[in-house]
Amino acid sequence: MTMSVQTETSAFEPSCPTSFNITTWAQRNCTAENVRRKFPITLWLPRYQCSWVQSDFIAGLTVALTVIPQGLAYAHLAELPLQYGLYSSFMGCLVYFFLGSSKDITLGPTAIMSLMVASYAEGDTTYAVALTLLCGCIQLGMGIFQLGFLVNFISFPVINGFTSAAAITIAFGQVKHVLGLQKIPRDFFPCVYYTFKNLGKTNLWDLLMGAVCFVLLLLLKWLKDVKWDSPDEIGYSPTRWQQAGRKIVWLIGTARNAVVVVSAALVVVALKSQDINVLTLTQQVQPGLPAFKPPAFTVHHGNSTETAGDILQGLGAGLAVVPLIGFLECIAIGKAFARQNNYRVDANQELLAIGMGNIVSSFVSSYPITGSFSRTAVNSHSGVKTPAGGLVTAAVVLLSLGVLTPSFHYIPQAALAAVIISAVLTMVDFRVLIKLWRLQKMDLLPLVCTFFGTFIGIEWGILAGVGVSVMILLFPQARPGMLVDNKDVLIFQPDRGLHYPGVDFIRTLLYDRALKEKPYRPVVLDCSHMASIDYTTIQGIKEVLEEFNRMRVPLSFAALKPHLQEVLTAADLPGFRCYATANEAANNIYDGDPETNPYTPLLNAAQH
Numbered sequence: 001m002t003m004s005v006q007t008e009t010s011a012f013e014p015s016c017p018t019s020f021n022i023t024t025w026a027q028r029n030c031t032a033e034n035v036r037r038k039f040p041i042t043l044w045l046p047r048y049q050c051s052w053v054q055s056d057f058i059a060g061l062t063v064a065l066t067v068i069p070q071g072l073a074y075a076h077l078a079e080l081p082l083q084y085g086l087y088s089s090f091m092g093c094l095v096y097f098f099l100g101s102s103k104d105i106t107l108g109p110t111a112i113m114s115l116m117v118a119s120y121a122e123g124d125t126t127y128a129v130a131l132t133l134l135c136g137c138i139q140l141g142m143g144i145f146q147l148g149f150l151v152n153f154i155s156f157p158v159i160n161g162f163t164s165a166a167a168i169t170i171a172f173g174q175v176k177h178v179l180g181l182q183k184i185p186r187d188f189f190p191c192v193y194y195t196f197k198n199l200g201k202t203n204l205w206d207l208l209m210g211a212v213c214f215v216l217l218l219l220l221k222w223l224k225d226v227k228w229d230s231p232d233e234i235g236y237s238p239t240r241w242q243q244a245g246r247k248i249v250w251l252i253g254t255a256r257n258a259v260v261v262v263s264a265a266l267v268v269v270a271l272k273s274q275d276i277n278v279l280t281l282t283q284q285v286q287p288g289l290p291a292f293k294p295p296a297f298t299v300h301h302g303n304s305t306e307t308a309g310d311i312l313q314g315l316g317a318g319l320a321v322v323p324l325i326g327f328l329e330c331i332a333i334g335k336a337f338a339r340q341n342n343y344r345v346d347a348n349q350e351l352l353a354i355g356m357g358n359i360v361s362s363f364v365s366s367y368p369i370t371g372s373f374s375r376t377a378v379n380s381h382s383g384v385k386t387p388a389g390g391l392v393t394a395a396v397v398l399l400s401l402g403v404l405t406p407s408f409h410y411i412p413q414a415a416l417a418a419v420i421i422s423a424v425l426t427m428v429d430f431r432v433l434i435k436l437w438r439l440q441k442m443d444l445l446p447l448v449c450t451f452f453g454t455f456i457g458i459e460w461g462i463l464a465g466v467g468v469s470v471m472i473l474l475f476p477q478a479r480p481g482m483l484v485d486n487k488d489v490l491i492f493q494p495d496r497g498l499h500y501p502g503v504d505f506i507r508t509l510l511y512d513r514a515l516k517e518k519p520y521r522p523v524v525l526d527c528s529h530m531a532s533i534d535y536t537t538i539q540g541i542k543e544v545l546e547e548f549n550r551m552r553v554p555l556s557f558a559a560l561k562p563h564l565q566e567v568l569t570a571a572d573l574p575g576f577r578c579y580a581t582a583n584e585a586a587n588n589i590y591d592g593d594p595e596t597n598p599y600t601p602l603l604n605a606a607q608h
Contacts, residue, residue: 038352041098044386052385059384060392063375065255067108067393068400070375070423072261072282072408073416076177077170078114078367079123079186082285082408083401085109088366090397092357093390099353100387102345104337104380105330105371107357107390111424112166113326115173116458117367118186120318128367129295130311131318135368136358138323143351151328151347157443158465159328160432161450165461167427169454170420177417178214180206180280188455205278209267210414213260217422220260224253254378257419264415265407272410279412287405289398290364317459322368325462330354330371337380374423442472477501482509489586490514493526498533503540510544510555520553522589526582528559538571549575556585 036042067089075085092107100107121127142148169188176184176195180203184194228238228246238246252259268279297308312319327350334345354370361369379389436443450465478501485491490513498506514521548555557578560568565578579585 038349039098040101040349041387048386048388052388055383055385056389057392059379059382060389061396062251062254062382063106063379063389064393064396065258066375066378067106067372068397069257069261069416069419070372071109071397072411073257073419073423074109074111074114075367076282076413076416077111077174077420078109078117078121078128080117080121080125080128080367082282083290083405084125084128084365084367086397086401086405087290087364088361088369090394091361091364091366092354092369093394093397095357095360096353097387097390099349099356100390101349101353102334102338103343103384103386104341104376105334105350106375106379106393107330107354107369108372108375109367110329110370110372111170111420111427112163112329113322113368113370115166115170116318116322116325119458120315120322121367124299125365126296126299127311127314129362129365130297131315131322132358132366132368133295133362134312134315134319135323135326136355136360136362138319138355139327139351139358140355142323142327143348143353143355146348148327148331148347148351151324151331153470154324154328154462154466155443155446155469157432157436157447158450158462158469159332160429161447161465162325162454162458162461164428164430165451165454166458167424170424174417174420177280177413178207178210178421179203180414203278203280206280206412206414209264209279209412210418213264213415213418214422216260216263217256217418220253220256221422222253223249224256254382257423261411261415261419264412265410268410268412280414281409282411282413282416283409285405285408287401289401292363295362295365321459321462325458326358326368326370327351327354329373333371333373333376337376341380446472474501479505482506484513485582487586489522489524489589491524491526491582491586493582494529497530498527498537500534500536500540503537507540507544511547514553515547515551520551522554522556522586523548524556524558524582524585524589526558527561527564530564531561533564533567538568538573541568542571542573545574545576554589556589558582558585 068086071085071089072082073085075082075088078084088109096105096107117128117131121131142150172188172195173186173191176182176191179195179199181195181198181201184198185191226249268281271278297311299306299311306314331345331347331350334350338345358366358368382389432447433444436447446465446468449468450461452461453464454461476496477499480498480502481495483493483495485493492506492510492513494502494506510523510525514523545555555575557568557576558581560578568576568578577585579588
């Protein structure tokens with residue numbers, strides 16, 4: 001049995017309250033039951049079974065063997081000292097143990113977060129750690145005020161375009177380390193230009209090391225995914241030796257990053273023993289555990305000092321982009337594995353967990369963390385039962401910080417670059433282009449805008465994609481579909497509600513169809529699909545009614561919902577008349593006693 005760690009929410013509780021009262025909010029949320037739901041550990045720990053200890057221990061150890069080399073590689077990508085990758089790899093696991101709603105998610109450094117740290121912190125550790133604290137505060141605030149729904153405004157094409165472009169940017173940015181090139185700019189287009197310009201300066205030893213590591217990573221990944229075929233014999237089962245051999249192969253394939261990085265370091269040690277220094281190595285790693293202290297908000301450069309205001313200004317758009325992308329990455333991973341393993345994750349609870357994880361991690365000099373897809377997959381496939389596997393991961397990372405850090409200097413840069421490239425290539429998904437072309441061509445537009453915009457700047461790519469998505473979403477509001485019954489009386493039925501972006505369109509359509517040429521034709525506006533109305537729309541309706549009255553042409557409304565009829569009646573619109581149905585409105589224009597029919601003068605005038 002596998003524990004599904006989740007929190008429950010009321011099916012009748014509105015996701016976004018119509019009004020806010022802090023007293024009511026506090027009374028509703030500060031209850032013992034709600035506090036228990038905010039700490040999911042209180043839900044699964046009392047039901048913890050002794051049989052789960054082995055599964056959680058193996059999963060946690062396997063994730064640790066993955067995160068240690070990845071942490072070093074991602075710190076290199078973030079342009080920070082390598083130990084910061086390990087500083088970012090343990091505290092999130094500890095916090096998620098208490099607050100996480102998914103048994104599979106493991107928090108820590110990721111390729112995309114590392115890329116953003118490189119972009120906004122620009123190699124300054126003070127900026128990176130301050131960004132972690134601020135990012136966590138923003139995410140925690142969003143979780144407290146239940147703003148997890150905001151992630152729904154970023155569509156799949158935008159996410160896909162961003163991750164694919166980010167993966168290409170990350171992968172190509174590591175090519176310089178595989179080639180052993182120096183002083184190559186970080187930005188994508190200059191990086192491409194100067195990488196090709198300096199190909200003649202390639203260090204062939206670095207190239208050989210990077211190529212061998214990359215091939216080994218692919219081979220070990222293939223071994224991990226091998227499906228062992230059993231003979232078609234009734235009652236056949238593999239022997240214990242076969243089972244043990246397959247488990248060892250799977251473990252080596254799963255821990256392939258550690259296997260390759262350790263093997264590369266051993267090659268360097270062997271070369272150095274012969275006084276051969278031909279490979280570009282990583283920088284010295286500061287040994288020991290990080291001090292537990294609040295992040296600094298001042299930076300000293302010689303005789304000048306940067307204050308907190310300077311740091312906030314320097315981080316700029318990163319204060320919005322990093323928390324959003326961090327949460328988006330985490331919740332997307334959580335939902336994917338929740339569907340796979342048949343449980344639910346709470347978006348607002350994940351915001352609390354990742355926000356608190358970043359806040360506490362900033363006290364141990366971490367840069368921003370989020371859920372990692374590759375390590376979450378390793379965690380899930382290793383048979384993890386609860387978030388307790390994170391305790392083992394954190395313990396192993398702390399052990400490596402205390403014991404192994406002097407050895408990290410022997411890791412070649414090309415080996416770390418190969419680890420990063422192999423990790424991000426799976427993020428590039430061009431097959432979705434074919435699917436969108438077949439199913440919904442319009443969605444290709446935000447994908448393409450996000451993809452190319454990300455190469456210019458992370459925030460520009462996201463803004464471009466979200467902006468185009470919003471335009472696609474709002475376009476039907478500005479140009480609503482219209483069903484027209486073209487008889488003696490024109491009956492117009494919008495296929496959606498009327499809102500201010502579509503007022504001019506509706507006005508022009510009514511004028512062109514009813515008032516463009518004589519004889520003018522009466523109009524009935526069927527409002528059966530209209531659920532709400534705004535002030536601009538009311539003003540537009542008033543202008544249309546005034547124009548029709550001036551031309552002495554009947555304009556009636558039908559099927560208005562009671563609350564909308566009250567609003568329009570209170571607006572004191574000239575000549576406003578409303579009927580239960582469109583047919584009733586049309587019949588009232590021509591039927592009845594001409595002496596008492598209010599439309600008779602208008603109809604007589606409209607014919608001349």
